[in-house]
Amino acid sequence: MRFLSEEDSAALVTEELAYGAVREALIAAVAPTSTTFPALPAHGSDPRNRFTLKSAASANLAGVKIGSYWPDNTTGPRHNSTIILLDQDTGRVAAVVEAAKVNAYRTAAADAVAANTLANPNATTLTIFGTGHQAFYECQALAKIRALDKINVVARTEANGHAFVAELRNANLPATLTEAEQAVTEADIIVTATTARSPLFEADWVRPGTHVASMGSDAKGKQELPPDLLITASLYCDLPPQSTTIGELQHAPKHRDITAIGHVLTGAAEGRTAPDQTTVFDSSGIALQDLYIATALLGLIG
Amino acid sequence: MRFLSEEDSAALVTEELAYGAVREALIAAVAPTSTTFPALPAHGSDPRNRFTLKSAASANLAGVKIGSYWPDNTTGPRHNSTIILLDQDTGRVAAVVEAAKVNAYRTAAADAVAANTLANPNATTLTIFGTGHQAFYECQALAKIRALDKINVVARTEANGHAFVAELRNANLPATLTEAEQAVTEADIIVTATTARSPLFEADWVRPGTHVASMGSDAKGKQELPPDLLITASLYCDLPPQSTTIGELQHAPKHRDITAIGHVLTGAAEGRTAPDQTTVFDSSGIALQDLYIATALLGLIG
Known part of the structure; x- marks a missing residue:
């Protein structure tokens, strides 16, 4: 399994990379081979802490984003985001990318x-x-x-x-x-x-x-x-x-x-x-x- | 973020550990402080490859299990499972545990x-x-x-x-x-x-x-x-x-x-x-x- 930490992904991301990837994603979103599954709202042990599971599949990618909002978090950002890519040959988790800044x-x-x-x-x-x-x-x-x-x-x-x-x-x-x-x-x-x-x-x-x-x-x-x-x-x-x-x-x-x-x-x-x-x-x-x-x-x- | 690979978790799991943890979970499931969110069925790029997101929160834990079924996978098990625990102080992913055998x-x-x-x-x-x-x-x-x-x-x-x-x-x-x-x-x-x-x-x-x-x-x-x-x-x-x-x-x-x-x-x-x-x-x-x-x-x- 590959892992990109928050520090790694924050250092790598640029507006140009985001623009290109998101443009590709918005086009993929309308392809008949893509499915966006319903967003699932959930919460942490304290129900005020919330997270949402957003999942999708396109012709060559599938996975989940866990987006969290911990309103009282004082040790870091209140919004966090982790992206999980599934290996399309096996169904196993291929990569975990921490992505608060990337988000x-x-x-x-x-x-x-x-x-x-x-x-x-x-x-x-x-x-x-x-x-x-x-x-x-x-x-x-x-x-x-x-x-x-x-x-x-x-x-x-x-x-x-x-x-x-x-x-x-x-x-x-x-x-x-x-x-x-x-x-x-x-x-x-x-x-x-x-x-x-x-x-x-x-x-x-x-x-x-x-x-x-x-x-x-x-x-x-x-x-x-x-x-x-x-x-x-x-x-x-x-x-x-x-x-x-x-x-x-x-x-x-x-x-x-x-x-x-x-x-x-x-x-x-x-x-x-x-x-x-x-x-x-x-x-x-x-x-x-x-x-x-x-x-x-x-x-x-x- | 902590990570337990499939090899690690398979080597650690025992019937006794599973029995104790699951007993605790089944008791936690009926506590008023616990919520089990609806299971979300999804699929991979090939719609025959399926995965389900199951998420829950109890008084001290919250997270998601990604359970996958890739019927044509010949390089390993067709069923795989990955458990993601969220840090209850920050909302960030605290641990990823590959858990096919554990499942x-x-x-x-x-x-x-x-x-x-x-x-x-x-x-x-x-x-x-x-x-x-x-x-x-x-x-x-x-x-x-x-x-x-x-x-x-x-x-x-x-x-x-x-x-x-x-x-x-x-x-x-x-x-x-x-x-x-x-x-x-x-x-x-x-x-x-x-x-x-x-x-x-x-x-x-x-x-x-x-x-x-x-x-x-x-x-x-x-x-x-x-x-x-x-x-x-x-x-x-x-x-x-x-x-x-x-x-x-x-x-x-x-x-x-x-x-x-x-x-x-x-x-x-x-x-x-x-x-x-x-x-x-x-x-x-x-x-x-x-x-x-x-x-x-x-x-x-x-």
């Missing part, structure tokens, strides 16, 4: 892959809701696919907002703390990376042509986007059955068309067709992303 | 624990249906808890039956190939360890006082016992919600009482109350057995 890259990469396809090519202003760990990686990944000249940070508290703006500027990203309405009005791309359970902004603040990505909604009851946006915008996601169950698109009207981004990436479905088309991408997070990024990391060390 | 011990141990409680103390004749890998471990484990003087082997083919009888005799177990009706009539304890999808024998062949354990039924549609037996016998299992979904007791009448064996082990519920009472134990296999046996194995090496 942040892989999640941001899905939004970068979708935005690279769906956002207007001349997008320069990004608005980010949320100031947590993941929000940072979202900004970094999006800065790799568009020439951003402004990042509007919308924060729940001014203190968090200032700290996050400083963190982004420290990484040479052009961040400014901005109120929600102005931030949305100015945005070419909006990313929500929060734990919200109600809409973060108003639908009529969104300029036509904006690309909106909801990253934070990953459970029943979570909600980041205004419902009216889901009535009018073109809707995309990683995996429709999961996105409409635990993702942001659980709040989409039942009659709306929802396109798996993999079909856009292969050319089987249309993405953006006009500069003033508003697009929404919901990233619910799928196990194939984990299996492909773990495989890419293991490939680096032969 | 055979842990499954047999559940039947031994139940039989030790439910079978008549003077039981001497065991009848085993099935001649596969697991059947051998069942006989060995039951021979540890009752002074068996006869083991009736019921086989689908004579060749399999003779080979299995030879294997048991080689291990100093008093095995004889016997026809189903005679084997059932003579039995004090019956164990079914098959992949059957219809009853293996008739209910009226079973003498009052016999203890019957169904090991093989672990999926919807599987069935080893005659339905009439489930109408008249006292019914026990490892975990009622799982046993009535994927175990043998999916075929039990809805109105019947089903007792978790853990309650019998703690004295909270009655087991056998008379020598002529017929008892049925359904072992559907629960993740706590895996978590406890993995912990016991890791405890051996400090």
